[in-house]
Amino acid sequence: MSSKTSSDKDHIAQIKKGFFNFGQIEKYFVNDKRDGVFQVISDRTFQDLDLEDVFKFIDRTVSCVGQQYLYYFMRVIPLGDARKERLENVISIFQADPALRAATTTEISKLNKTDAYYITSLFHGKYTPRPGWYWLIQLLSAVSVLAVIMAFFLPQILIFLIVLLPVNLGIHYWNKNNLYQYGSSIPQLLILTQTARSILKNPEFAAQNNALQAQVSMLDQLGLPMSIFKIEAKLQGEIGMFVDYVFELFKALFLVEPVLLFTILKILDSKRQHIEDVFRFVAETDIALSTLALRESVPYACQPDFHLELKHLQIRDVYHPLIFDGVANDLTLQTKSALLTGSNMSGKTTFIRTVGINALLGQTINTCFAHAFAMTAMKIHSSIRISDDLLGDKSYYFEEVLTIKNLLEESRSGYSNLFLLDELFKGTNSVERIAIGKSVLSYLTQGSNLALASTHDRELSNFLADTFDLYHFTEVIHQDAVIFDYKLKPGKLVTTNAIRILELNDYPSTVVQEALTLAAGNR
Incomplete structure (x- = not known):
């Protein structure tokens, strides 16, 4: 690589400001199995080399997933050259196409919210298990749907629905705690999948990632049912609140959330490797952008x-x-x-x-x-x-x-x-x-x-x-x-100045003279 010049001001300007939450940043590294690697850098060496501060300096990523994977990168030396070659290949793509670099940076930066740290739990963590009485949830959901349909022909069924609604409401709000556990990770998985799909539209990436495209397509099919987990997106205003209440009542009556939650979790549990592969792809792309920015920002x-x-x-x-x-x-x-x-x-x-x-x-x-x-x-x-x-x-x-x-x-x-x-x-x-x-x-x-x-x-x-x-x-x-x-x-080393430095710092002359005498005798 050719050297480049840079002022100290430019050198410092690229460094990220603010708090680094290493408890979240190290999640991928801590939970990864790390099979078949050359070396995992020990905590001792991590501390000895001040690598936490070094990480803060080299981190020019624009997403939380890239930041997590960069930390893993720095702590794990891989076997062979495959990872290095992928990194340099992506860097060369961005060097040759500044417009693509800017567009990809914008796309990946959509994953810069702290909620994106939780994506790793979808392939490293344990999923909430289905309760033993899940069959009852399915039965009550089906009965509710059937009852609403029959109410058009037999209005007396509405009395049955009024009796059934409190039961379903109880199950609906019991499930809220389960739902909230995925209120961060699953919406961010949707953004991760969209980001990967956007990057793969470029021929430079698409030609090298056929298998990944298939994995993205499979996850894309879950996009509609997973959108129910965007619980943080509340409608605004009085009309919005009214619509929100009606929608909440609809979900409770038909037990939409628990049915979708446990259905989606079962599917995601079988797609852990797909999710991790997409995570790595987007994260490595971010690391390539980060490394390129780092190289451009330092003196050489x-x-x-x-x-x-x-x-x-x-x-x-x-x-x-x-x-x-x-x-x-x-x-x-x-x-x-x-x-x-x-x-x-x-x-x-x-x-x-x-x-x-x-x-x-x-x-x-x-x-x-x-x-x-x-x-x-x-x-x-x-x-x-x-x-x-x-x-x-x-x-x-x-x-x-x-x-x-x-x-x-x-x-x-x-x-x-x-x-x-x-x-x-x-x-x-x-x-x-x-x-x-x-x-x-x-x-x-x-x-x-x-x-x-x-x-x-x-x-x-x-x-x-x-x-x-x-x-x-x-x-x-x-x-x-x-x-x-x-x-x-x-x-x-042939000369020493330790005693002379004592003299310069106004040590008593007797102390200095005795030290000189003893040192001369021991040489």
Whole structure:
């Protein structure tokens, strides 16, 4: 992809404003079976890489269904290239036809109401079961219809209808709770089906989705009976209210709602896969629009280059998407992993997250915030943000022990893995920390695995020189100010400024002098 320029103002303007309801957004991801996928990103890595904030940035979808599926996209790396190829194919269609892009955006945006979040319940959730006495509902409905017909010939039947009406009213209003459960999802399913049908009218989409067209047609046949669920559309004004009351009485007398509800639910239960396929089609189309808008809004981006060469990572001008004025960096790893050194706030952890975020987005939305990003397909694991679990009575060290144990197990999975590690075992003493750190990092990088790790222990670099390339970040003290350039540099860190920074912050001279003396003696 060619790079493009964009001002910071334009960069920010595309970001969605307002509240992100992740309880609703993650519904599809939480309930999907996720069979046959390459990796599901763990909650640990999701938190370590600040992926909730990253999602807020990359989300340019115009519908709730697209937003839900984009979250799934970001949390699930698929097997193979099929999803990526579909995404790029749709993006290329919209790039070639701006008018179609605008029209499709308008069509899909009809699903931007929060009610659309509930469509997933129609293929993931359990349906309200028919009551054991449903036969009585059917019988009373049929009797009511028959009685009305007979009343034209035998007016005395009206007395029977007056007696029957309270019974039917009781059943009608008993069913309201059942009806309200689908008052959001089923009307939105109607809009979803209409949206899919509209998109499929375009020859570019129709030719590739013959099976989907048949599924849309089947769901279309349910459009008329499902329209009864648009209970939120009330008639306005006094005449409207009168008509509404009459219509409500009509539905109660003939038990229209419970009969239609349980009939429709039975049909929908048998069409779960149809509904999900249509959901995915519309959602993927929205994701293609979102990804295209994202690529156009950032300073530059690229599609990653995947290859079969193992233990290979080559990055040029990569940047963190949430740092608008951030410094871009390069990194090339060939058979060796990378060990980063440098002081606090120099950029080590941010760079580790930058690589992790781009490696993930490259394998999900096929987009990296870099001029070039070449990698082996890799699972992504992390240990960056560890904290005490006070409620679970776990110390920082024990929490990290359990986290690293999981990574050691993943390293033997037979897949290529990218391990992102920030200051291993800093909850223990330096002698044991260095010893454990060396053994763990050596173990993690066996086979086709790569690791990107940071440390304050410069001694660790001596033990890992055969398996890790050394890089560092440095700061410069200029006119009593600490200046960070956030530029990754090859080699071992040879200068330190920690004690000098204490001096600049007016620590007592005796403290500074003693620290300098002790540090000199330990070098």
